[in-house]
Amino acid sequence: MPQTLYDKLWDSHVVHVEDDGTTLLYIDRHLVHEVTSPQAYEGLKVAGRKPWRVDSVVATADHNTPTTNWDEGMAGVKDKFAKLQIETLDKNMKEYGAKVYFPYLDKRQGIVHVIGPEQGATLPGMTLVCGDSHTSTHGALGCLAHGIGTSEVEHVLATQTLVTRKMKNMRVNVEGPLGRGVTPKDVVLAIIGRIGTAGGTGCAVEFAGSTIRAMSMEGRMTVCNMAIEAGARAGMVAVDDTTIEYVKGRPFAPRPPLWDSAVAYWKTLKSDPDAKFDREVTLDAREIKPHVTWGTSPEMVTSVDSVVPDPDKEKDSTRREGMERALVYMGLKPRTRITDIKLDKVFIGSCTNSRIEDLRAAAAMVKGRRKAANISVAMVVPGSGVVKAQAEKEGLDRIFRDAGFEWREPGCSMCLGMNPDHLSPGERCASTSNRNFEGRQGEGGRTHLVSPAMAAAAAIAGHFVDIREWR
Amino acid sequence: MEKFTVLKGLVAPLDRANVDTDQIIPKEYLKSIKRTGFADALFAAWRHDPNFILNQPRYKGATILLGRKNFGCGSSREHAPWALIDYGFRCVIAPSFADIFFTNCFKNGLLPVVLREDEVDKLFYDAALPGFNLTVDLESQTVSTADGSKKFRFEVDAFRKYCLLNGLDEIGLTLRHEDKIRAFESRRKTQFPWYF
Ligand code: SF4
Numbered sequence: 001m002p003q004t005l006y007d008k009l010w011d012s013h014v015v016h017v018e019d020d021g022t023t024l025l026y027i028d029r030h031l032v033h034e035v036t037s038p039q040a041y042e043g044l045k046v047a048g049r050k051p052w053r054v055d056s057v058v059a060t061a062d063h064n065t066p067t068t069n070w071d072e073g074m075a076g077v078k079d080k081f082a083k084l085q086i087e088t089l090d091k092n093m094k095e096y097g098a099k100v101y102f103p104y105l106d107k108r109q110g111i112v113h114v115i116g117p118e119q120g121a122t123l124p125g126m127t128l129v130c131g132d133s134h135t136s137t138h139g140a141l142g143c144l145a146h147g148i149g150t151s152e153v154e155h156v157l158a159t160q161t162l163v164t165r166k167m168k169n170m171r172v173n174v175e176g177p178l179g180r181g182v183t184p185k186d187v188v189l190a191i192i193g194r195i196g197t198a199g200g201t202g203c204a205v206e207f208a209g210s211t212i213r214a215m216s217m218e219g220r221m222t223v224c225n226m227a228i229e230a231g232a233r234a235g236m237v238a239v240d241d242t243t244i245e246y247v248k249g250r251p252f253a254p255r256p257p258l259w260d261s262a263v264a265y266w267k268t269l270k271s272d273p274d275a276k277f278d279r280e281v282t283l284d285a286r287e288i289k290p291h292v293t294w295g296t297s298p299e300m301v302t303s304v305d306s307v308v309p310d311p312d313k314e315k316d317s318t319r320r321e322g323m324e325r326a327l328v329y330m331g332l333k334p335r336t337r338i339t340d341i342k343l344d345k346v347f348i349g350s351c352t353n354s355r356i357e358d359l360r361a362a363a364a365m366v367k368g369r370r371k372a373a374n375i376s377v378a379m380v381v382p383g384s385g386v387v388k389a390q391a392e393k394e395g396l397d398r399i400f401r402d403a404g405f406e407w408r409e410p411g412c413s414m415c416l417g418m419n420p421d422h423l424s425p426g427e428r429c430a431s432t433s434n435r436n437f438e439g440r441q442g443e444g445g446r447t448h449l450v451s452p453a454m455a456a457a458a459a460i461a462g463h464f465v466d467i468r469e470w471r
Numbered sequence: 472m473e474k475f476t477v478l479k480g481l482v483a484p485l486d487r488a489n490v491d492t493d494q495i496i497p498k499e500y501l502k503s504i505k506r507t508g509f510a511d512a513l514f515a516a517w518r519h520d521p522n523f524i525l526n527q528p529r530y531k532g533a534t535i536l537l538g539r540k541n542f543g544c545g546s547s548r549e550h551a552p553w554a555l556i557d558y559g560f561r562c563v564i565a566p567s568f569a570d571i572f573f574t575n576c577f578k579n580g581l582l583p584v585v586l587r588e589d590e591v592d593k594l595f596y597d598a599a600l601p602g603f604n605l606t607v608d609l610e611s612q613t614v615s616t617a618d619g620s621k622k623f624r625f626e627v628d629a630f631r632k633y634c635l636l637n638g639l640d641e642i643g644l645t646l647r648h649e650d651k652i653r654a655f656e657s658r659r660k661t662q663f664p665w666y667f
Binding site for chain 2: 015016018019020021022024026028029035036038039042047049052053055064079081082084085088123125126131132133146147148149150151152154155158159160161163164165167197198201202231233254258259261262265297318319321322325416417418435437438439440443
């Protein structure tokens with residue numbers, strides 16, 4: 001029977017199936033960070049258990065690490081609770097071990113979803129989990145990757161398996177060339193705008209079509225990253241030459257002679273031509289414009305040349321009330337032109353858009369210009385120490401600094417504002433992250449999700465601009 | 472894990488769709504390294520509003536939360552079910568749940584019940600009256616009103632039901648298959664050595 005990519009990845013990891021379909025799935029790679037792991041290690045200890053396979057674990061501290069004051073060392077972590085979590089991870093790593101651990105201040109430290117692929121710790125054909133919903137990012141490499149809760153983190157540590165059930169197969173096809181100024185971020189926002197934040201619930205989503213195939217690995221990661229914002233635990237892209245080229249030579253990637261057998265296997269990791277999907281959606285890339293969210297859910301999104309929608313036009317009462325509440329929270333009036341929305345802060349970073357390509361795209365908009373006077377802070381937070389070093393080698397940090405942007409140390413930063421980087425009540429931010437939920441970037445903060453180029457241009461103009469007309 | 476058999480309790484209605492885990496427990500409260508102590512963090516931002524359901528005396532002591540579709544979307548933080556449990560909830564009823572949150576509930580003895588949208592509508596209507604109670608019976612997979620006028624059936628995976636009814640530790644259950652896992656692992660190591 002023809003199989004989808006997801007079917008293949010699933011089948012190759014099944015250890016045991018219960019009568020009701022509950023499955024024990026083998027896990028190849030387990031990414032661990034400081035916020036969702038302490039209770040799991042504590043649980044192990046209380047039960048007197050040991051990790052099943054220590055070398056499946058790759059760990060880092062990213063969620064609440066500061067992006068300034070690195071020269072002060074641990075003393076630079078002013079928040080005592082954040083410090084306790086970072087130290088608890090250090091302690092657990094010392095006690096239990098890992099394949100590799102990039103602690104706070106390490107040159108290779110960074111956002112867990114950036115460093116996995118970057119280090120070659122994420123490989124095609126794997127099952128990969130992490131106590132973080134944006135684990136879907138890694139699916140861009142043709143592996144089965146999704147977020148898990150802390151009890152599951154403990155379960156995977158103790159048994160190398162996950163108790164789970166097979167999801168449905170969904171495919172999102174994007175066909176055609178992308179217009180000028182239109183990026184993978186806009187593609188995924190358009191997808192979410194079309195299918196909604198629950199559109200992929202219960203599904204593993206394969207992103208396919210000529211637009212996706214033409215994307216770089218960085219672009220594919222941006223798309224898969226936000227699969228979870230469409231409700232899908234896992235997003236994935238079939239393996240092709242782009243994937244293999246990307247993996248080649250990375251620190252933890254296989255080397256010859258294993259490399260050739262690995263590549264031969266990886267090339268089979270794509271859906272068979274007549275594989276059946278439970279759901280299929282197709283978008284025309286030519287119709288996708290730069291996108292901006294206007295509300296408090298990623299599905300509340302529109303194109304930059306449009307206006308804030310009018311709830312009165314919405315017939316469904318639950319949706320209408322949701323829109324009304326979102327507009328009050330966001331401090332926006334219906335029918336306001338998106339390009340008339342003035343901003344206070346700009347954040348370029350997060351596991352969605354903090355890779356080298358993202359920073360290059362942002363720097364290209366900024367070069368030789370200054371941020372607008374009304375932008376109090378424009379912050380660039382590279383996804384990892386490796387990204388940061390590369391950007392500095394290319395002189396991108398200078399471009400940003402000269403334009404009045406802050407150039408920070410790597411981490412999650414203002415994507416969720418657990419560290420000192422956050423919005424104050426009422427502040428409005430153009431952000432390259434993935435969630436615009438109420439209070440996500442700070443209580444009362446107002447988040448508009450956009451691509452790196454859109455965020456950078458907005459910092460220069462002080463409001464959103466249609467970068468297709470940007471000169 | 473605490474067993475879940477029959478729960479009879481007061482219902483608190485939360486009439487919003489797409490309630491995300493950032494609302495259930497804002498990030499300021501994720502810095503603990505413990506599994507408990509999150510009761511005050513539950514819906515912390517919304518609790519500034521004196522009219523929010525959890526601030527209304529009539530819902531004090533509620534053990535069943537009634538929600539709208541796509542409940543628990545967003546972040547994978549298991550702190551969301553921990554906070555609900557710490558506050559006193561043992562069951563959430565909604566027309567649909569986000570996947571990760573749904574799974575996290577079962578691991579903590581919090582029962583997520585999916586009912587049809589029209590059934591949930593009826594319960595929201597009833598919950599407007601003071602002292603609206605429901606009985607959630609996991610064994611018979613039913614939700615019923617005290618007067619017996621309404622009785623709705625819900626689905627639950629047999630394995631999850633079994634674990635919840637008996638309060639079983641899932642890791643212990645999985646380790647019954649230890650030999651199978653080892654056998655699988657060694658086969659995989661031979662076939663795909665580059666993953667090890
Ligand atoms: S960057 Fe944001 S979304 Fe990504 S892992 Fe960090 S907190 Fe989560």
